[in-house]
Amino acid sequence: MLTVLHETFPQHTFLMNGLIQGVKGLLSFMSAPLIGALSDVWGRRSFLLITVFFTCAPIPLMRLSPWWYFAMISMSGAFSVTFSVIFAYVADVTDERERSTAYGLVSATFAASLVTSPAIGAYLSAWYGDNLVVLLATLISLADICFILLAVPESLPDKMRLNTWGAPFSWEQADPFASLRKVGQDSTVLLICITVFLSYLPEAGQYSSFFLYLRQVINFSSTTIAVFIGVVGILSIVAQTLFLTLLMRYLGNKNTVLLGLGFQILQLAWYGFGSEPW
Structure with missing residues (x-):
């Protein structure tokens, strides 16, 4: 993806990367309350299917038409709220005591995919070319x-379900700005x-450009980036499964959040000041 992005927009790679991620994020913000409200009426499974489909739909376009690929990635933001549906699903099938552990397992599973997929992709790309990587990703999506x-x-x-007793669907439920106004009531x-917003704001900015920065500025190879993502993914799995449970048990929820934010500050500062491959 990084190679295609640079080849498609050689003079404005970082700018276009930011615009693509920005449009995708804006559409996610606008659509998340609607999808959440509709899933309360029609169930989680249908919207899990829809969000996964539209998240994966752009993949084959990477080799067919890079312009359409990046356009579809941007537009897929309207449906790329799979995690919201998954967390709602988890809340449906767990009680309150099990929920934090279940959320951690979901996050750890996501991290496990980050460990394996870049390594597999880099290996197949080096030996068999990018076309096979895109084909395999498409087949896994199917x-x-x-x-x-x-x-x-x-x-x-x-x-x-909210419509069981004939309760009408209210568009106010789907209004993201109305949701923001309701937040201030509690x-x-x-x-x-506010804590989540201020945490994700620098994290999302770093995530959207970091791997491109490693590739174009620090001159990481595809293999090196794959190894880097793999190491981060392994540490994330350990943190989400083993450490999260222990920390919440001995430190409590608030202190665990503070510890996590402290490590986030260290991580982002290290990324910001680092200029050498090591």
Whole structure:
């Protein structure tokens, strides 16, 4: 993807990367309340299928038409809220005591994919070319869609759906700005939202440009980037499964958040000042 991005926009690579990620994020912000509200009415499984499909749809376009690929990635932001649906699914099938562990397992599974996929992609690209990488990614996406269709049950019982008793769907539920206004009504929720926003703001900015920066400025190879992502993914799996449970048990929720934010500050500062490959 980084190679295609640089080849398509050689003079404005970072600018176009930022615009693509920005449009995708804006559409996600606008659509997330709508998809969440509709999933409360029609169930999680249908929207899990829709979000996964549109998230994966741009993949084959990478080799067919780079311009259409990046356009579709931007537009797919309207449906790329898979994690929101997954977390709602987890909330449906777990009780409050198990929920934090379940969320950690979901995040660890995502990290596991980050460990394996870049390494597999770099190896196949080096030996067989990029076309095979895109083909394999497309086939795995199709397998994921088939898995949801055939094996994933609905998590939201009929009696829990908002339209069970004839309650009409309100567009106010789907208004992202109305959701923001409601946040301010509860001081605890507001504080949590501010914390999350200020945490994700630098994280998203770093994530959207960091691997491109490594490739174009620090001159990392595809293999080196794959190894780097793999190491980060392994550490993330350990943190989300083993350390998260222990830290929450012995430090409590707030101190665990503070510890995580402290490490985030260290990480981002190190990225910012680092200028050598090591």
